[in-house]
Amino acid sequence: MADEKTVIMDGAGVKRALTRISHEILERNKGLTNVVLIGIRSGGAFLATEIGTTLALIEGEKATVGAVDITLYRDDVSGQMPHLPVGKTEIPFSLEGKKVILVDDVLFTGRTIRAAMDALMDHGRPDSIQLAVLIDRGHRELPIRADFVGRNVPTSLRENVQVIFDSANTPVEVILEK
Amino acid sequence: MAEFKHKDIIALRDLTKEDIERLLTTAENMREINSRDIKKVPTLRGKTIINLFYESSTRTRTSFEIAGKRLSADTVNITPSSSSATKGETLADTALNLLAMKPDIIVMRHAVSGSHYFLSKKLPGCSIINAGDGTHEHPSQGLLDMLTMKDRFGKLDGLKVAIIGDITHSRVARSNIQGLTKLGSQIFLAGPPTMMPPGVELLGNVTVCGTMKEAIQDADVVMMLRIQQERQGKTLMPNAREYSRYFGLNPENIKLAKPDAIVMHPGPINRGVEMSSYVVDGDQSHVLKQVENGVAVRMAMLYHVCGGELE
Numbered sequence: 001m002a003d004e005k006t007v008i009m010d011g012a013g014v015k016r017a018l019t020r021i022s023h024e025i026l027e028r029n030k031g032l033t034n035v036v037l038i039g040i041r042s043g044g045a046f047l048a049t050e051i052g053t054t055l056a057l058i059e060g061e062k063a064t065v066g067a068v069d070i071t072l073y074r075d076d077v078s079g080q081m082p083h084l085p086v087g088k089t090e091i092p093f094s095l096e097g098k099k100v101i102l103v104d105d106v107l108f109t110g111r112t113i114r115a116a117m118d119a120l121m122d123h124g125r126p127d128s129i130q131l132a133v134l135i136d137r138g139h140r141e142l143p144i145r146a147d148f149v150g151r152n153v154p155t156s157l158r159e160n161v162q163v164i165f166d167s168a169n170t171p172v173e174v175i176l177e178k
Numbered sequence: 179m180a181e182f183k184h185k186d187i188i189a190l191r192d193l194t195k196e197d198i199e200r201l202l203t204t205a206e207n208m209r210e211i212n213s214r215d216i217k218k219v220p221t222l223r224g225k226t227i228i229n230l231f232y233e234s235s236t237r238t239r240t241s242f243e244i245a246g247k248r249l250s251a252d253t254v255n256i257t258p259s260s261s262s263a264t265k266g267e268t269l270a271d272t273a274l275n276l277l278a279m280k281p282d283i284i285v286m287r288h289a290v291s292g293s294h295y296f297l298s299k300k301l302p303g304c305s306i307i308n309a310g311d312g313t314h315e316h317p318s319q320g321l322l323d324m325l326t327m328k329d330r331f332g333k334l335d336g337l338k339v340a341i342i343g344d345i346t347h348s349r350v351a352r353s354n355i356q357g358l359t360k361l362g363s364q365i366f367l368a369g370p371p372t373m374m375p376p377g378v379e380l381l382g383n384v385t386v387c388g389t390m391k392e393a394i395q396d397a398d399v400v401m402m403l404r405i406q407q408e409r410q411g412k413t414l415m416p417n418a419r420e421y422s423r424y425f426g427l428n429p430e431n432i433k434l435a436k437p438d439a440i441v442m443h444p445g446p447i448n449r450g451v452e453m454s455s456y457v458v459d460g461d462q463s464h465v466l467k468q469v470e471n472g473v474a475v476r477m478a479m480l481y482h483v484c485g486g487e488l489e
Contacts (some may be wrong), residue, residue, distance in 0.1 A: 062426065071480075072219040072249075082181045083485025085200065086478075088207045122216045 008153060009174035012133065017150035018047065018171075021132050022054040022149050029099055033097075034107040034127070036064040036098045041087045042114050043105030047134060051103060066091040073115035095124035101148075105163040105171075107133040110144035135174060137161045179436040185486030186306040187479050189315040190356040198357055202325050204472070204478035210246060213472055222251035222484060225282040228253045230272075231309065232288045237445055237469060238309050238318065244287050245476035257410045258425075269293060273300045285309050285481060305483040313347050319444050320353025322475040324361070326468050327399055330440050335362035340393040340435070342425055343452060344373040344405030344414070350444045353402055368393035369403075369425060372414040390425050397435040401442045402427050402452045418451045428454045432462065438463045 008016070028034050032055060039048025045067035052065040069087035077083065102116055117129060132148035137155040153176070155161060159176040180196040187242065211219055227246040231239050231359060246253035256276075267275075269288070274282065285304040286294060290310030298306045311318040323476065339358055342363055345351050345367055354366055359382030365379065368390045379386055389392040394400050405421065415421045425443065441453070441462045449455050 027483060072211075072221040074206075077221050078224075078484070081485055082183050083482055086204045086207045086481070089210050118220070122219070123214060 004178040006176045007173050008176045009135075009151060011170075011172045013173065014150070014171045017043045017134060019054055021148045021150060022051055022058060023167055025051070025101055025130075025132065026055065026058060028130070028147070032061055032063055034060050034098050035101060036066060037094065037101045037103055037118075037137070038066045038068050038091065038120065039103040040112060041067055041069045043136050043165070044103045045165050046165055046174075047105055047163075047171065048101075048103040049169070051101075051132065055058070064093060066093065067117055068119050070112060070115040070119055072140075073119045075111060075115065089119065089120035091120075091123050095120060095126045098126045100126045103132045103134055105134050106161050107136045107144075107146050107149075108132070108139055108161075113144050114142050131178045134159055134163060168173065180468045182482040182485065183487050185297050185483055186294070187317050187483055188298065188306060188308045188311075188464055190317050190320050190353050190360075191315065193317075193357075193360075194361045198321070198324070198360060200219045201321055201478045201482060202328060204481060205321070205325055205474040206328075208469075208481075209474040211477070214468075217248055218250060218411070219248065220250045221481060222246070222249040222282075222436055225249075225251040226280065227253045227277075227285060227483060228276055228281045229253060229309075229478065230276070230284055230286040232286070233310065235287055235309070237472065238316075241469070241472040242318070242476050242480075243305075245473050245480055246283075248265070249477055249480055251480065252265050254281075256347045269297065270300055273297055277301050277304060283480060284305060286311075288312070289485050294382060299486045305486060307479055307483060309432065310349055312349065313352075314349055315353045315356070316349040317353050317357075317443075318472065318476050318479060319350050320357045320450050321479070322468055322471045323350075323354055323401065323442060323444070326364075326442065326464050327440070327474055329467070329471070331398060332462065337363040337398045338396060339363050339368065339399040339401060340366045340397040341401045341403065342369065342390055342393060342427070343379060344406055345369050345403070346373045346375045347406045348403045351401075354401065355381050357385060364399065366393040368405060370421070391431060394427075394431065394435045397439055399440055399442060400427060400432065401436050401444075404444065404446065405451055406446055418448070421450050426450075426452060426454065427457050429456050429460075432457060434447070442468055443470070 004023050027156045037048045037052050039045030052063040055063040067090045069089045071086045072086050130147040133146045134150040136149045164172050164175050182200045188422045285307045286309050287309040291314035294308045341351050365384045368387045443465050
């Protein structure tokens with residue numbers, strides 16, 4: 001599968017996309033009041049931290065950032081042999097009345113987002129959930145769309161899109177594998 | 179980290195270091211669920227868990243039941259006083275009858291050591307979890323004890339763990355010895371010679387001490403075992419008072435352990451025999467943390483056996 005690798009976005013490109021998404025988030029929500037960022041483990045959680053840092057730079061106030069692990073909410077748990085390792089969900093604040101920005105690296109079938117929304121609902125009743133993704137590669141299997149998109153990348157089902165992070169969890173590039 | 183492929187958890191002896199680490203990590207990450215307002219995840223929806231307890235239990239049975247329910251499985255409890263066992267049904271027949279009801283996991287406690295291996299052979303299509311078998315093992319207790327130690331010290335490697343009391347009849351001690359030695363802890367045992375199984379030091383990094391003082395000297399963990407009157411059959415000690423004098427933990431001898439040592443007990447505690455009330459209720463006591471960790475550990479066990487390979 002990984003015969004051919006193409007870099008479709010480099011580190012600077014990722015940074016620009018995240019900066020634009022940050023501005024869009026602020027514009028849509030009129031600032032950071034009641035806004036919380038929650039990243040989906042593992043890529044989305046790293047990106048949420050990046051966006052949080054950018055938001056703090058623009059607005060001059062700290063953004064609240066959490067992480068959600070969706071393993072226990074997957075719709076294919078009973079098909080997984082052996083069961084996947086369970087990561088840590090870190091939402092040490094209430095979601096009641098919050099505007100949640102859910103962050104993921106690649107939006108594909110939409111099943112991960114469905115699972116993440118179910119997980120968030122179990123933590124309380126947010127005012128709204130908005131979705132921010134770095135890459136939207138299409139092929140949705142559920143009625144889900146993103147509010148903030150870094151780049152739309154048309155792909156075939158045989159291809160694979162991956163966001164690569166370095167050891168400090170900073171995104172370095174996005175690759176397309178054929 | 180290696181994948182967890184077992185369909186049964188019968189003894190920590192059967193698991194590798196990686197298997198144990200995987201279970202502990204999952205338990206750590208699942209603990210967050212237990213402090214939410216909505217303490218439930220949909221993971222094991224549609225799975226049926228039968229808790230089959232041939233011996234009395236409050237803590238373990240309740241803990242397994244809560245663990246199953248928090249993962250959205252359906253849990254059913256069967257206790258011998260209300261089951262056909264009192265009418266003379268054999269374990270094999272009970273097992274086949276239960277299997278006809280298509281459970282996914284059977285959690286069993288039984289007085290006969292090794293009965294779970296028998297059950298597992300009879301029921302290849304169902305996961306078996308040992309909730310205590312005779313004087314063999316009690317893996318969920320061993321794991322929750324290890325999680326409690328890991329919480330406090332951040333690691334298990336190099337810890338000095340003293341286990342005091344009736345080692346012979348203690349499945350808790352056996353599971354702890356099996357698990358802890360795999361993860362690099364050092365075990366020091368002390369107890370009346372009548373309650374010390376011969377050859378126990380062959381299990382790994384285990385030292386049998388002549389006195390309790392020797393065992394708890396500079397220990398990180400002091401684990402006290404319950405005197406099991408129901409399993410001992412004949413008297414192995416003169417009386418509770420004398421036992422307490424030589425093998426009881428009190429405000430004096432606990433000073434021999436490290437200043438930040440923790441005190442553990444699998445429960446139920448005979449206050450004034452294994453431990454003085456001062457120690458049970460003291461700052462170093464982690465008894466209730468053990469119970470709290472029990473739910474998370476059992477959730478991890480249920481989750482991983484469901485992903486195990488059925489034969």
